[in-house]
Amino acid sequence: MLGELNENQIEELLKRQVTGRIGCHADGTTYIVPINYVYREGYIYGHSAEGKKIEMLRKNAEVCFQVDDIERIDKWKSVIVWGQYQEITDGKEMQKAMQEIIRHIMPHMTSENAHPSHGITEDESDIGSSIDLILYKIRIDKKTGRFEDQATL
Template sequence: MLRELNDTQIEELLKDQVIGRIGCHSEKTMYVVPVNYVYDGANIYCHSAKGMKIDMMRENPEVCFEVDKIKDITNWQSVIAWGKFEEIQDLDEKQKVLQKLVDRITPYIMDDSVTREHGFVDEESDVGTKVELIMYKIIVSKKTGRFENR
């Protein structure tokens, strides 16, 4: 039976997961793409190189974010959040967000194939010097969640 997650369960799922999906829309095109993220209880923080996703969110900052945890077809949880894309310009804030992302993602790295294109740098002062790394947040305005557990 499909049921709703309560606010606590929604927060736990958003904080627990590492990969979510951003949905954006611009010029009659919809685009959904997976991203690594960190959630702090108010904002979802991500990074990216310049590309279609960034171009679209700059054009239309209203986005949707989805995260799920799936055990099997009848045992899963899913959260959808709506919010506004905001690019982070301040270098100090960029460095802090990047460090949070690195700290969150590092335990899941299986080998040394992760490159600077993934946003990992040797020193905090290297942020943005090797690859144009765009740091951004989604300012969450609404969240909902569903689950099934049989």
């Protein structure tokens, strides 16, 4: 059976997952890349170092974001949202966003050497000193969800 997720199911999937894909478009190029995130109160929060994704998002703030939960090829849920990229520059908001991202992601990290910079730096202590970490949020304007579950036939 194929179907649409209701609002509560969409919210639950966005809150539960830690990795999604952000799609951006600028200068005739579309770019899709996975990100780790946290979802809170209508916003997706993420972090990044400078690079292609941030450069493109600064040129065109319109974003598409996709997250899914795939149990099997015939049993999955998927949510797509559209919204606006906004860099977080307020110190208190940056700190709160990073703390929420860390709390959300850390339970899913299996290596004892893992830290939430995800390879942006070799050492967690480098964040904020040798690397300028960019924190951002995506204000969600529209969302939709679909599912397939062949077991319900």
